[in-house]
Amino acid sequence: MNKHSIITIIAIIVIIIPMTYSVSNIVGVQQLEYRWDSPGEFSFFAMLNGGEMEFCNTIPFWMNLQKFEVLTFYQSEHLGSFTVNPTIINPYSSIINEGVFKSEEMSEAQHIFMTFDFEFNGGNIRLDPNQFIITINTETPILGIIPYSSTTQISGFEFDKLMNSEDLMCN
Numbered sequence: 001m002n003k004h005s006i007i008t009i010i011a012i013i014v015i016i017i018p019m020t021y022s023v024s025n026i027v028g029v030q031q032l033e034y035r036w037d038s039p040g041e042f043s044f045f046a047m048l049n050g051g052e053m054e055f056c057n058t059i060p061f062w063m064n065l066q067k068f069e070v071l072t073f074y075q076s077e078h079l080g081s082f083t084v085n086p087t088i089i090n091p092y093s094s095i096i097n098e099g100v101f102k103s104e105e106m107s108e109a110q111h112i113f114m115t116f117d118f119e120f121n122g123g124n125i126r127l128d129p130n131q132f133i134i135t136i137n138t139e140t141p142i143l144g145i146i147p148y149s150s151t152t153q154i155s156g157f158e159f160d161k162l163m164n165s166e167d168l169m170c171n
Contacts, residue, residue, distance in 0.1 A: 018143050021061070025140040028063030028089070029150050032056070032138065033168045037096050042163035044072075044113035044156070047082050048101045055097065056170035057089035064088050066147070067139035068099075070159075072109070075131045079109040094170040120160045132156030 036042035037052035047070070057063045068084040080103025089095050103109045115127050136152045136159075154162070 021064075022142040022144075022148075024059060024061035025064050026142070026148055028057055028059050028061065029065065029138045029140045029148070031058045032063070032065070033058060033170070034068070034162075035165045035168060036163040039166050040164050042160065043117045044160070045110065045117055047099075047163075048080070048103075048106075048109055048113050050098070050100050052096050052098050053084055054094050054168065055084075055087070055089055056094040056168040057091060058169045060091045062088055062090060064140055065138065066141055067137065068097075069137045070099075071135040071137065072113075072156075073133045073135065074112050074127070079103060079105065079112060092170060094168060116156055116160075120157055129155065129157055134159040 033056040035054055036047075037054050053068070055065065055068070064086075065084075065088070066086045070082040072079040072081070080101055082099050082101045084097045084099040087095055087097050112127065112132075116129065116132055119125055119127070119129060132155065134154050134156055136154070138150045139147050142148050
């Protein structure tokens with residue numbers, strides 16, 4: 001094999017490995033499963049006080065999750081954000097990571113969250129649950145430097161069910 005062929009093969013390998021890792025991060029973020037660390041015990045009030053989430057990587061490659069953020073809105077007003085620290089998740093495994101809730105209107109968020117926790121557990125409807133929207137923003141790097149973002153919007157009730165789910169693919 002001549003010198004130019006070896007250099008070409010090495011260059012192709014050097015290009016393919018980062019691209020494969022980047023594609024696996026993008027696919028991983030789209031296939032990511034998550035829930036509250038204690039299945040069946042999630043409440044919005046508990047999330048407001050911080051807590052831990054379990055993330056399940058359902059693909060056969062490592063996944064680099066740079067940002068996982070849960071934005072809460074009621075009647076289009078931002079109540080606050082629950083943000084989880086960056087992490088790397090092994091293939092077909094789960095990891096538990098701590099998150100922090102931040103809000104400029106903490107007392108308003110507490111009141112609204114307690115009311116929805118009561119409603120979603122079978123209590124009287126006091127606030128319109130159709131006005132309670134959750135936006136989930138995930139970010140992962142492409143080639144280690146270019147951020148790729150994925151945003152999902154669901155209702156507060158759907159998010160509550162998701163956080164209280166009993167099974168993830170990794171279990």
